[in-house]
Amino acid sequence: MQSWQAGGPASWEPRLRPLVTVVPYVLLAGLTGFTVIVEHGHGIAPDLLLGALAAGWNLVFFTVRPAWRERPRIMEVFLAGLIVLGLILAFRHPWFGFYTPALYFYAFRVIGWPRELFFIAGAALVAATAQATGSDYGTWVGRFTWLAVAAANVVPMCLLAWLGQVGARYYEAREAALRESREANARLAAALAENAALQNRLVEQARLAGVLDERGRMAREIHDTIAQGLTGIVTQLQAAGHAADDPAAWRRHHEAATALARESLTEARRSVNELRPEPLDGGRLADAITDTAARWSARQGIPAQVTITGEARVMRPEAEVALLRTAQEALANVAKHAAGAGRVGLTLSYMDRQVALDVRDDGPGFDLAELTAGFGLVAMRQRIEALSGTLQIESEPGGGTGISACLPTEPPEVHP
Template sequence: MITVVPYVLLAAMATLTIAFKHDQPGSLAIDLALCAAAAVWNLALFTLRPAWRDRIGVMGVFLAGLIIFGLVMVLRNPWFGFYTPALYFYAYRIIGWPRELYFIAGCGVVAGTAQAADLDPGTWVGRLEYLAILVVNIAPMCLVAWIGEISTRYYGSREAALREAREANARLATALADNAALQERLVEQARASGVLDERARMAREIHDTLAQGLTGIITQLQAAEQAADDPPAWRRHHAVATALARENLTEARRSVNELRPEPLETGRLVDAITEVAARWSARHSIPAHVTVTGDSRTMRTEAEVALLRVAQEALANVAKHADTATRVGLTLSYMDRQVALDVRDDGCGFDPTATDERDDSFGLVAMRQRVAALSGTLQIESEMGGGTGISACLPAEAAEVGS
């Protein structure tokens, strides 16, 4: 349409000129030459040069030329004012804001000049009327251009906002997918970590129950074998081995069901440690004395279990390694923010730096893991011939109500 309408209007104006000026050959020839020149100008700079339409400078020259042609033609023949729609069409479409205002004003001058053909420019009244006609033509058309620019910006910003919203939704969908994948990996890692923690816990439970019990049973059976010639001693070792087997069978069942150790189910931590020490002392004929300092109080189940297991493991180590031990002391200290358990013996001692090389050092490793899991500390002090001291210290967090 933008390439056809101007030629149609020029052809119509040429036909109208021929009808009105067929009896004025000279003037008709000039008007037809102006129409032809305008058509050639339009053809050369616009119709045949699509690539030039994006060049603002070239289009400015093109439209300025058409306006000059239009002004000359309306000065000669007012009916050429019907050609101004083509000029407005170009001004609105090819120049761009705000330059288009200048060209729209030029088109308004062409249209106003055509409409003011009957006025007398020699008088002030005629000049004022001409000026008013120009204002009436220019102002509304510029206002239309301004409204069009506002609308274009509004719809452009709206489209940009919609595009940004679509892009944001796409990024959000990608982020949600990434988060879902990350959550799945975290869940898998947590599951694997839980499996490893459970394996470590079961290993500690087995060591603290079955392994210690089996060690005690083997020790008693070996002692019974050596006392084969002493029936009372043999029966005593046999009875102790039988009792150990029953106790550890019960404890194994409780560990599998993740219950509290039997001594803790029926009493406080102090009573549980005292009972464990008394049983151990009766089996091994080594005095084990329990001392409590501070005001005893109930702790979290995990903390009480950990301290009881430390006591059991320490006593088991005394029975296995402290061949010359004559006494064992267990001290349970309740402080403001911590609870500590110290187990000391006067046995032969050992080199703590060499424990990692022993096959039976898992007990010490299990103790460290239990205590570290509860944000506590475990210290081992020993020297060859100087006895051994094990100290476990845990935060003194009170048990939850109803636990």
């Protein structure tokens, strides 16, 4: 229901209160008093009774019962009674047509759409009856005149009510659209804030991942350079200690330890500065592996043969570094764990889409089921698998050991 309070903004209530608490009674009192003056007191008893009845009807149904204004059926009975009383008064005296503003107000404000049209039409008939005073309703001309006047009142007022309803619906639609827009903006702002927070978390996670990756890279670099170099130096110094009675052998081990210390220092400096390993500076991978194997063989006294198959070509720097480090770690493992090895073979194979490095020795070997991966093997596998490659280890007691690393020649495609 569209009540007089619900039919418009709540801020209208103070402004409209006089129209429902004072104006109807003022109109009835003024028009009744005017009737008394005009009629000079002759036959005014019915008019006084009708005016009092209309005032009492208004008082009981509306003024002293505010809660009834929210009950559609009671309001329809209330307004229908007022319209009937208004018709009678307007039929008796035309000046009671001035009571119709109160009727229109009630019809527009307390009766919901579309039932209000019937009551607006009723109020218009009260005005038409007052305006058609003097017409002879017993003749066709008189009745037609009343109908014409009634149509002239009913049609515009109902049209006005319809336009008001259209305007109210437009206003409600606009308010709903504005409300939805505000809610959408609020949701968008919340989403943007959430996205910003998520982006900050992602940036922080990326930063932490970068820190961890860099720590892992530095750990591998230190292991592949400083740790291996120190291991070689210790081995050479121990060999020099055992050769104390042989000056030539002692000098050879001492010079090897000194050279290895210089190489390790150079590699450490280059790793810290994120430069390529020294053997790869200005050279190819095949040459770097060949040089590394030759120097290792000279220090350890174990023959190391390098075989290159396929057409050598330049690879991604990170791939060349990974394969070179794999060769260095494999040779270091032979020196540490393959006591009694008589030879080592390194094979670098350039294929159509892959490059493979195989390092095999004829040492005592071991049982793979009992293998405990140290940091060297872990770092080796991390380097290869980080570049979408594979690392395999083959060994058996008395059958030597083989390490095979395989990398794609091109970086893998990243699909969105």
